[in-house]
Each structure stands twice: as structure tokens, then as C-alpha cells.
Amino acid sequence: MSSDGLWSIGELAERAGVTVKTVRFYSDRGLLPEAGRSSGGHRRYGPEALDRLRLIRSLRALDLPVPEVERVLERDEALEEVVSGQLREVSSQLAALRWREASLRLVQDCAAGERAERLRLVGAVAMPPDTAALARFWRRTLPVRLPARTVSAVLDSVVPRPPREPSPAQVLAFARLHELVTDPRLDRPEFRPAPPLPDGEYRPTVLYEGLAEAYALAASSTAVSAEALDCFAAAYAKALGSRDTPAFRRRLLGLLARNDGPVIRRYWKLATGLFAPDEPVLGALHHHLSVALYAQVEARAV
Structure with a gap:
């Protein structure tokens, strides 16, 4: 000095x-x-x-x-903002590393004959993956007349958030789900998922709002309650401008069978394991309600 x-x-x-x-x-x-x-x-x-x-x-x-x-x-007050931004970036990097690790284990632990397919599947998905393709799939499937708030609520319920710490099985499920929703054959009429009811013959907003209530009731108990089943059938009846009668419920079985196509079934089979354990899975709830409705209709027919 x-x-x-x-x-x-x-x-x-x-x-x-x-x-x-x-x-x-x-x-x-x-x-x-x-x-x-x-x-x-x-x-x-x-x-x-x-x-x-x-x-x-x-x-x-x-x-x-x-x-x-x-x-x-x-600017002293910029420190909190800068640190928060860096934390978000680090969190994203960690998520990417966890997906990369699980993807590597997926390839490492499979039989030699499966590796080429698994490499192709995981190579088509970003790490960590985003859900844009899944959201686009549902936007194409949902009626065009739905209000934006209803579309947003549906997407929040049917599009699983990628787990932050995925298992190899979840990486494979997400990759196959991504492959399903981006399949170019979905643009062909025979592969396109059917609308929940015949197009132009119902009020979609009434249907989806009613189904949301029915699913919430079904998710609140281990078995399908009579209240949840009534709410489920009433949602379809109101959307079609019909009365909820035993005859309508029998007709509804046919409508539900028409809607339960292979693409939607495949979607929910792959997506179910990607939701958090405490998160209701709408595909499973819809299936349980449909099965309960079928059992009720058949019991009344005896």
C-alpha cells in the first residue's frame, strides 16, 4: 500500500x-x-x-x-429478482438431468432388442418434456364452441404434468403418449377421436360443466355413489335437452361406447401413471362412472 x-x-x-x-x-x-x-x-x-x-x-x-x-x-433490490431467476433456471436444469438419468436407465435396463425403439421414443421428446403436443391433441378433440375458461379447466385435468423425478417407466409412458398424440394418422377421419356426443346435437358447455361436477363427486369416495352417477347421467341429459329417465340411460350407454375409442383408451392407459398419486385421473373416473351406469341399467333390465 x-x-x-x-x-x-x-x-x-x-x-x-x-x-x-x-x-x-x-x-x-x-x-x-x-x-x-x-x-x-x-x-x-x-x-x-x-x-x-x-x-x-x-x-x-x-x-x-x-x-x-x-x-x-x-441496484441492490435486483438481488432478489436475479436470485429467483437463477433458482428457476437451476430447477429446470435439475429436472432435465433427472429426465436424462431416467432415460438412460430406461435404455440400459431393457433387452437389447428393445433399445432401438426406446432410443427413438426418448429421442423425440425434450428433456424435461413439455406438454404442448398433449394440449394440442385435446384442443383438436374438444368442441370448438367451448368457452376458453372451460377449455383451460379441461386441459388442466386431462394433461398430466411431467414428474420432476420420473422413473424409467414414466419416461417410457410419456414418450409413448407423445408419440400417440403426434401420430399423423390422427388427421384421418377413421383415427380421429370421436366427440363426446354427436356433433351439433348438444350443448357442450353444459356437458363439460356437468361432467366436472360428476367427476369431483366420484373422486371424493372410493366407490361410485348414487349422487355421482345421477350427476353423470344428468350432465348428458341436460346437454342433449332430454330428461334423465331409465330409457335415456340405456341410450346413453350406446353414446358412451361410441366415444370410448382406441385412441382415447390408449391415451388414458399411458397417462394414468404420470399423474400425482393424490391427483384425480379423469379417464379412470369416467370409466368407473360408465361401468356403474352399465351395471345399473343391466340390473333394471332384469
């Missing part, structure tokens, strides 16, 4: 435990305050530069990019 209490760039670097090149880099970016210049024009630094350099090192140790460090140094 010179007689004026200031340090040269080399002395500052030594005190901070960094290289002269590092000090010069941050100085050139304006991040280190200079206390003055020597008679020869060399930079001189005071204790505040050492404090600032230590703060920069701490922020960089958290892997904050230099532009983000600059934001924090310019």
Missing part, C-alpha cells in the same frame, strides 16, 4: 486472491471503483474496491452471469 493508503492493481488482486487479469476485466467493465491514478497513470484502489471485488466473487461463485452481477451492483 502506498503512502496515500491506496493499492495498485496487483496489490488489490493479491488481497482479493484473484489474478490481475480478473481485476482489470471488472475494472474495464466499470464494476470496480477507482480511487485515483498514480503519477504514471496507473489505477489505484481503496478498501471499497476490495469489498466490491469480494461481492463480485461471491455472486460469480453462485454462477451468476456477469450481466446479472452488473444488475445487482447497480
